[in-house]
Amino acid sequence: MGTAETEETEETEEFLLPRSHAANERLHALIPGGAHTYAKGDDQYPEHLAPVISHGHGAHVWDIDGNRYIEYGSGLRSASLGHAHPRVNEAVRRELDRGSNFVRPSILEVEAAERFLATVPTAEMVKFAKNGSDATTAAVRLARAATGRPRVAICADHPFFSTDDWFIGTTPMSAGIPAATTDLTLTFPYGDLAATEQLLNRHQNEVACLILEPATHTEPPPGYLAGLRELADRHGCVLIFDEMITGFRWSEAGAQGLYGVVPDLSTFGKALGNGFAVSALAGRRDLMERGGLRHSRDRVFLLSTTHGAETHSLAAAMAVQTTYVEEGITAQLHALGARLAVGVREAAASMDVGDHVVVRGRASNLVYATLDENRQPSQQYRTLFLRQLLAGGVLAPSFVVSSALDDADIDRTVDVVAQACAVYRKALDAADPTPWLAGRPVKPVFRRLA
CATH class of the missing domain: 3.40.640.10 (Type I PLP-dependent aspartate aminotransferase-like (Major domain))
Known part of the structure; x- marks a missing residue:
């Protein structure tokens, strides 16, 4: 079991991802941008804290350093049923031996x-x-x-x-x-x-x-x-x-x-x-x-x-649609997102940062804003927030839910958000989040210079 799953600390200096850091260096040496999608780039994460994924199942992913995370925004919103969904995988397997x-x-x-x-x-x-x-x-x-x-x-x-x-x-x-x-x-x-x-x-x-x-x-x-x-x-x-x-x-x-x-x-x-x-x-x-x-x-x-x-992808799409209709997945996404939104808002309010950590969007597609002491969008405060979430075992560039999440995942996420908000409050009181960044801020995807 890795650091992200087992330790609940307010400060994050001891949370390190050495294998992921080395893998990111290899990625940049061979792949422009270090990823095949700009939104997955390590510039979107705190410096040296961009986990490289080993595998995923349901609502959880594991990085190559051995840490397990509750994951949000799975596959840039693509894996809305969770990773390795059995109904989808079975449909794909049926086609693999039949030619693609x-x-x-x-x-x-x-x-x-x-x-x-x-x-x-x-x-x-x-x-x-x-x-x-x-x-x-x-x-x-x-x-x-x-x-x-x-x-x-x-x-x-x-x-x-x-x-x-x-x-x-x-x-x-x-x-x-x-x-x-x-x-x-x-x-x-x-x-x-x-x-x-x-x-x-x-x-x-x-x-x-x-x-x-x-x-x-x-x-x-x-x-x-x-x-x-x-x-x-x-x-x-x-x-x-x-x-x-x-x-x-x-x-x-x-x-x-x-x-x-x-x-x-x-x-x-x-x-x-x-x-x-x-x-x-x-x-x-x-x-x-x-x-x-x-x-x-x-x-x-x-x-x-x-x-x-390709036959296996079309089979996956058919299985997804059947699952959505027969299992009421859209309603599940809305229910999970609503529970998460309430919990995050209450956690932020309890730490007196409710006007700074702001959850927005439809319950099935939640995003969050990180605002500074003047209530303006801040990449520095986003970096602080992401660092704390990662250290608590939550991988959340957004709060977009998958149906694989359960109530325990949501409750754990809310606990980690509360811990992150406590640190956020300290940074706001100091009017300077820099001591909690441990590196450069995360960057917007669309920018002129690298």
Whole structure:
């Protein structure tokens, strides 16, 4: 048993991860950024305290130093059933000995499509891929083809849509992307229909689509999504919902199923495969068919990926959807998240940091903010908070729950949060968290310089 599981100390200098530190050095020597996803980089964690994972089961992961953690935000929200879920693994195992990829479609492709469209009945056709960026970029391309318009309007308040140039060019990490590409992407604020209409009027007949996450850490204002639907129709735009996060966590049919507003196109991923690589572009038949063979118009290169229909990933997706529906997983996520949110808020209030450690978001998708003495977002205080959580055996870049958590995990997390908040209070009283950082602060993913 490792340090994180067995020791409950207020200070964290003695909590070390020597094997993880050495492995991170190896990772950086061979892999740009030291990870295959920037959000998993060691710059997102306190210096020398970025655990390298050995394995995971359910809601727990073990690092190569032997420490066990209660894990939140599993696989960047992808493993919402927990790691190595038996129902998903069994479905995958059944396909592994049957071959994973063929020169023609497998019967599993139509079965997976039927299962998906039964789960998301607001869509009429679906095409599978391996990651969210492929799906969102295909949606944008399809919208441009259908409308004959060049510009894309993205929601400025949502952090990520794609690794492709049309989005990344709008971030501080825009190196290598021509300005001509970035100039075609416009932004609109979430929840503000008037500002969005002004944008569409200013670029009359130029905007191919509006793309946004239908909800994130804030619920959509009353009538907002329906108003956006009306705006898109009136201005001839394609309305795209990025449901990578909201899919399954808001309802089995995503936010569109919960709020009753139907987009023209929507994209799903993350929870869809419970860690296996699968994403989906879904939507109106007349649009989706533009990427098919049964029409007489110019063809759209919609999605064509060698590994897009690997049988084991599609089997995983089908098992995930069945599990969600039959076991009421979305309701479980909301119940677990609600219990956690209450506990964290009470713990923070008890240590007089309730205005500084702030839990936000839908119960199934909780995040937290770390605010300084002036109640402004602080990377330094985030670093302090993360160090204390790690030392207490909680790996929590967010508080996004999986259904594998149980009440004991939640209670233990709340205890660790209370300990972290006690240290947080000391730093606030000192008006300087530096003595508790033991190194550089964690950094935002999107920044111009490394």
